[in-house]
Amino acid sequence: MTGSTSSSDSTHSPWQLARRCERMNPSVIREILKLTELPGVRSLAGGLPSADTFPVEAMRDAAMKVLTDTPREALQYAASEGFGPLRDWVSAMLAAKGVDAPANRVLITNGSQQGLDLVGKVMLDAGNTVAVETPTYLGALQAFNPNEPKFASVAGDDDGPLPEGIGALPQGTRFMYVLPNFQNPTGRVIPAARRDALVAAAQRANIPLVEDNPYGELWYDDEPPKPLASRWAEGTLYLGSFSKVLAPGLRLGFMVCPQTLYPKLLQSKQAADLHTGSFSQRVVHEVIKNGFLDQHIPTIRDRYRTQRDAMDAALKASMPAGCEWKKPSGGMFFWLRLPAGCDAMALLPKAVEAGVAYVPGAAFYADHPDTRTMRLSFVTLPPADIADAVQRLGNVIQAHLATNA
Numbered sequence: 001m002t003g004s005t006s007s008s009d010s011t012h013s014p015w016q017l018a019r020r021c022e023r024m025n026p027s028v029i030r031e032i033l034k035l036t037e038l039p040g041v042r043s044l045a046g047g048l049p050s051a052d053t054f055p056v057e058a059m060r061d062a063a064m065k066v067l068t069d070t071p072r073e074a075l076q077y078a079a080s081e082g083f084g085p086l087r088d089w090v091s092a093m094l095a096a097k098g099v100d101a102p103a104n105r106v107l108i109t110n111g112s113q114q115g116l117d118l119v120g121k122v123m124l125d126a127g128n129t130v131a132v133e134t135p136t137y138l139g140a141l142q143a144f145n146p147n148e149p150k151f152a153s154v155a156g157d158d159d160g161p162l163p164e165g166i167g168a169l170p171q172g173t174r175f176m177y178v179l180p181n182f183q184n185p186t187g188r189v190i191p192a193a194r195r196d197a198l199v200a201a202a203q204r205a206n207i208p209l210v211e212d213n214p215y216g217e218l219w220y221d222d223e224p225p226k227p228l229a230s231r232w233a234e235g236t237l238y239l240g241s242f243s244k245v246l247a248p249g250l251r252l253g254f255m256v257c258p259q260t261l262y263p264k265l266l267q268s269k270q271a272a273d274l275h276t277g278s279f280s281q282r283v284v285h286e287v288i289k290n291g292f293l294d295q296h297i298p299t300i301r302d303r304y305r306t307q308r309d310a311m312d313a314a315l316k317a318s319m320p321a322g323c324e325w326k327k328p329s330g331g332m333f334f335w336l337r338l339p340a341g342c343d344a345m346a347l348l349p350k351a352v353e354a355g356v357a358y359v360p361g362a363a364f365y366a367d368h369p370d371t372r373t374m375r376l377s378f379v380t381l382p383p384a385d386i387a388d389a390v391q392r393l394g395n396v397i398q399a400h401l402a403t404n405a
């Protein structure tokens with residue numbers, strides 16, 4: 001093995017780099033987001049929350065209050081575990097969802113993405129197996145990859161991963177990473193009965209679960225079932241985020257883990273960044289401490305429900321026969337499967353030329369990608385632009401099918 005950077009990087013270091021760098025690759029999404037900056041391109045690619053949902057006034061007032069009441073504490077180094085009242089808030093919020101999450105097992109992180117990184121560092125050595133869904137969140141693959149694991153893709157259906165897939169995992173599989181609610185990228189929810197069966201299978205196989213739930217509050221039809229962590233607290237490491245219910249630029253998330261894992265996760269958090277920003281933790285706590293989210297989240301749901309319905313209507317109007325999708329009941333994404341003979345990655349340049357961008361689905365598979373799939377975000381553009389973008393996309397697919405008929 002050489003110490004050079006991945007061949008997909010545009011620069012090569014003259015210095016010897018760590019072997020783990022070979023498994024660090026540019027995120028396809030970040031690369032595609034650059035295309036969306038080209039003039040005239042309507043982007044269905046990034047999972048950027050609508051900036052109109054950010055509670056700017058509440059944040060401004062809270063920042064002012066924090067800087068008036070506790071300015072020196074807010075600007076000082078602080079505990080690695082996180083701001084005590086915010087940890088208490090997380091604990092109470094999860095208790096209402098049936099999760100036993102005492103505050104001393106809550107760790108405040110720099111976004112839930114940091115939680116994924118810490119889990120990888122604490123749980124994975126080179127060559128270990130980590131189980132993931134098919135497909136799964138690209139950012140989790142990126143976070144785990146530098147630890148040089150082997151990925152075992154667990155087959156699934158519209159209700160999520162199949163429990164028998166867990167039973168068939170190799171001995172010693174370190175954990176299974178699962179997204180029960182409005183999965184990124186497919187948008188599907190795991191129903192309650194499947195959650196029970198997955199937890200039972202994981203318990204039998206003695207494989208802990210890493211449950212990632214950034215989208216759970218973004219439901220537009222029915223509230224999703226209770227978390228996996230409510231079924232198996234001792235075996236589930238739960239990750240949450242303020243990115244989709246407040247604002248992603250805050251970089252604020254949290255994890256709740258079994259007591260046995262807490263000290264090592266805390267030590268790896270200390271090594272990574274000492275602690276999450278004191279100021280943003282205090283401001284967010286000030287905003288949410290008196291039930292702000294109970295009023296705020298329904299306004300986000302209303303907005304995104306309208307955008308979701310606009311995308312479903314546009315897909316029905318514009319997609320050629322043979323395209324498949326399911327209307328998601330929450331989250332941010334549609335998952336579209338193109339007819340045979342289409343490759344979503346190969347079609348992307350033509351789509352960008354026609355003024356629309358998306359993320360080819362192949363990026364979300366640990367192995368054996370389905371190259372006919374793509375992820376479309378409905379939260380960034382207003383309904384009229386969604387309709388226009390989807391129509392452009394439909395035309396590109398139609399033209400491709402016509403020339404290859």
Ligand SMILES: Cc1ncc(COP(=O)(O)O)c(C=O)c1O
Binds near residue numbers: 111112212243252
């Ligand atoms: C499934 C999933 N997990 C984690 C994250 C990271 O979120 P955060 O902003 O909390 O770091 C994302 C971001 O889009 C995501 O889709």
